[in-house]
Amino acid sequence: MWTFVIRSVLQRLVLLVVISILAHSVVHLAPGEPSQVDPSNPRLKPEDIARIREAFRLDEPIHLQYAYWIHDLFTGELKSFRDDQPVLPKIWRRFLNSLPLFVCATLIVWTLAFPTGIAAAVRRGRAFDRGSTFLAYAMISTPGFFLAYVLILWVVDTFNVPVIGMRTFGMDAGSPVNYWMDRLWHLVIPSAISALGGIAVLSRYVRSQMLEVVGQDYVRTARAKGVAEDAVIYRHALRNALLPFVTMFGFLIPGLIGGSVIFETIFAWPGLGRLGYDAILGRDFPVILTLNFIAAVLTLAGTLVSDVLYAVVDPRIRYD
Amino acid sequence: MGGAAGALLEVRDLHVSFDTEAGAVPAVRGVDLRVQRGETLAVVGESGCGKSVTALAILRLLDPSGRIERGAVRFDGQDLLGLSEPEMRALRGRRIGMVFQEPMTSLNPVFTVGDQIGEVLAIHRGLGKRERRAEAIRLLEKVGIPAAAERVDQYPHEMSGGMKQRVMIAIAIACEPEVLIADEPTTALDVTVQAQILDLLRALQQEMRMAIVLITHNLGVVAQFAQRVLVMYAGKIVERSDVATLFREPLHPYTRALLRALPSRSAHAERLVSIAGTVPSPLEYPPGCAFCARCPDVLPRCADDEPRLEGVEAGHAVACWLHAGTGAR
Numbered sequence: 349m350w351t352f353v354i355r356s357v358l359q360r361l362v363l364l365v366v367i368s369i370l371a372h373s374v375v376h377l378a379p380g381e382p383s384q385v386d387p388s389n390p391r392l393k394p395e396d397i398a399r400i401r402e403a404f405r406l407d408e409p410i411h412l413q414y415a416y417w418i419h420d421l422f423t424g425e426l427k428s429f430r431d432d433q434p435v436l437p438k439i440w441r442r443f444l445n446s447l448p449l450f451v452c453a454t455l456i457v458w459t460l461a462f463p464t465g466i467a468a469a470v471r472r473g474r475a476f477d478r479g480s481t482f483l484a485y486a487m488i489s490t491p492g493f494f495l496a497y498v499l500i501l502w503v504v505d506t507f508n509v510p511v512i513g514m515r516t517f518g519m520d521a522g523s524p525v526n527y528w529m530d531r532l533w534h535l536v537i538p539s540a541i542s543a544l545g546g547i548a549v550l551s552r553y554v555r556s557q558m559l560e561v562v563g564q565d566y567v568r569t570a571r572a573k574g575v576a577e578d579a580v581i582y583r584h585a586l587r588n589a590l591l592p593f594v595t596m597f598g599f600l601i602p603g604l605i606g607g608s609v610i611f612e613t614i615f616a617w618p619g620l621g622r623l624g625y626d627a628i629l630g631r632d633f634p635v636i637l638t639l640n641f642i643a644a645v646l647t648l649a650g651t652l653v654s655d656v657l658y659a660v661v662d663p664r665i666r667y668d
Numbered sequence: 669m670g671g672a673a674g675a676l677l678e679v680r681d682l683h684v685s686f687d688t689e690a691g692a693v694p695a696v697r698g699v700d701l702r703v704q705r706g707e708t709l710a711v712v713g714e715s716g717c718g719k720s721v722t723a724l725a726i727l728r729l730l731d732p733s734g735r736i737e738r739g740a741v742r743f744d745g746q747d748l749l750g751l752s753e754p755e756m757r758a759l760r761g762r763r764i765g766m767v768f769q770e771p772m773t774s775l776n777p778v779f780t781v782g783d784q785i786g787e788v789l790a791i792h793r794g795l796g797k798r799e800r801r802a803e804a805i806r807l808l809e810k811v812g813i814p815a816a817a818e819r820v821d822q823y824p825h826e827m828s829g830g831m832k833q834r835v836m837i838a839i840a841i842a843c844e845p846e847v848l849i850a851d852e853p854t855t856a857l858d859v860t861v862q863a864q865i866l867d868l869l870r871a872l873q874q875e876m877r878m879a880i881v882l883i884t885h886n887l888g889v890v891a892q893f894a895q896r897v898l899v900m901y902a903g904k905i906v907e908r909s910d911v912a913t914l915f916r917e918p919l920h921p922y923t924r925a926l927l928r929a930l931p932s933r934s935a936h937a938e939r940l941v942s943i944a945g946t947v948p949s950p951l952e953y954p955p956g957c958a959f960c961a962r963c964p965d966v967l968p969r970c971a972d973d974e975p976r977l978e979g980v981e982a983g984h985a986v987a988c989w990l991h992a993g994t995g996a997r
Binding site: 472563564565566568569570571572573574575576577584587588591661662663664 | 727729731732753754757758759760761762765766768770773774775776777778779780787788791792823825836839840
């Protein structure tokens with residue numbers, strides 16, 4: 349097992365270098381650069397452009413630029429092109445904003461999708477199954493932003509819950525209890541609405557996985573032993589149906605950095621997704637590349653976690 | 669036919685059909701069977717004849733699409749079809765055990781064999797954790813698994829097919845059931861392993877005095893193992909007999925054809941005879957005898973007129989116009 353882990357980590361390190369080189373090349377070879385963000389600005393003279401290119405070392409050969417980026421990244425000297433702020437603290441602050449939204453939405457998705465999918469599978473073809481299938485497909489086929497806006501209109505009219513931003517302005521002045529309650533209150537609608545699509549998709553996976561397992565011979569064996577129906581479903585069937593979701597669990601980790609551009613924009617949420625989006629529009633290479641790098645690290649870590657978890661939950665899988 | 673009143677397990681006029689897109693497909697069409705305490709009854713027939721469905725219907729373990737249309741299943745005086753689901757669960761695994769055809773897939777891959785045996789012991793015998801483990805080891809030894817104390821912590825994938833079938837048998841006999849239903853218990857196994865499993869079943873039967881309903885398509889297994897035989901074809905019983913009589917004097921043309929298709933030790937170089945034609949689809953069973961299209965001795969009335977299972981001598985009954993009215997009953 350440990351040799352497997354060490355070998356996997358080494359392989360992934362090599363892969364990470366390749367990914368970073370590719371990402372760096374793609375970003376630099378793509379059309380547009382910081383000096384061209386605002387070409388219609390009459391005050392931007394050719395000598396200014398030259399100065400910008402000089403300052404950002406954009407005239408150097410691309411492999412040197414890569415070396416500068418990696419060097420600055422690991423020494424912590426990397427600064428944003430736009431505001432000259434250090435990149436890592438900038439990302440960290442936004443990460444802390446995105447984290448609660450991500451955690452809440454994910455918790456909602458997983459806690460609702462599993463019971464829904466299992467119940468639909470157990471009641472296959474009956475009213476609950478048909479109803480949840482219809483809702484899930486309606487949810488999957490409606491664009492998230494459209495659904496979000498419609499729900500916002502309804503929610504604001506009906507419940508008077510905040511839908512914009514992370515906190516009420518000026519609330520920091522109140523007691524800590526009020527402050528945190530306010531933060532929590534602002535979290536409700538964005539996480540619930542951004543979870544809808546996830547619930548729809550995941551509950552379908554759970555349902556089909558359950559249906560496959562419920563038809564297996566060992567489930568019939570359990571019934572023939574006199575096991576109660578609940579234990580047949582939740583002990584014998586679910587344990588097996590869960591195995592593929594362990595992989596998905598690992599892939600949640602890169603979701604930490606992805607954020608959601610769409611939902612963060614809709615809810616005016618100052619998170620990572622918007623940071624990345626703005627960085628791309630502003631050709632802020634250091635921020636784009638660093639976000640990409642962190643995403644790659646987390647993805648590779650996620651796949652490793654999946655592999656290891658697989659061996660933990662499925663006795664048939666052994667690495668040695 | 670005597671002694672029916674004392675039957676431990678009795679199935680009367682069982683009809684089972686499956687809902688499909690093509691409509692309700694009849695799988696079992698009026699099966700009667702009786703099992704006495706301690707005896708072995710074999711149910712023989714080719715795949716799709718309804719023998720496994722009959723077994724599952726007895727325990728009410730049919731898939732959701734399967735439906736018992738009518739009939740009665742009585743076990744030790746109780747009407748199983750009238751029991752509530754919890755009452756039925758209390759019988760399954762405790763008084764009626766079942767072993768399935770596919771040992772490779774019949775055990776849950778994510779639990780150790782000890783846990784899977786222990787589950788029955790917890791449900792029906794209320795044993796605690798440590799007692800369960802000790803009892804599981806004892807049961808594994810009883811079904812002939814060497815190094816049972818180590819095997820008890822293994823997962824099914826660490827065992828061979830024969831070993832897994834032994835574990836299935838250990839689960840089925842853990843509560844010393846009165847009836848063991850064995851649905852093709854050796855079909856998926858190597859020939860040498862088959863013989864070992866049959867020996868094991870026979871030894872356990874003698875020790876525990878349990879009745880066995882052995883479902884098989886293998887007449888060789890029947891000859892070795894059973895006292896009485898039912899031959900099924902297309903969802904019906906076409907012949908019922910004790911084993912010796914069936915092999916000496918098969919009456920139904922289908923039974924005869926089955927016996928001719930059996931390789932015998934004496935006849936070398938003789939080609940085995942296959943049965944011409946195919947089993948009719950359940951959607952197009954003829955109004956008469958379902959075997960009439962393949963029957964070498966078909967009579968004009970066979971296609972339209974259905975023969976009933978009639979006794980021709982004591983303990984021997986056949987559903988065939990060739991023998992109608994020849995017997996006493």
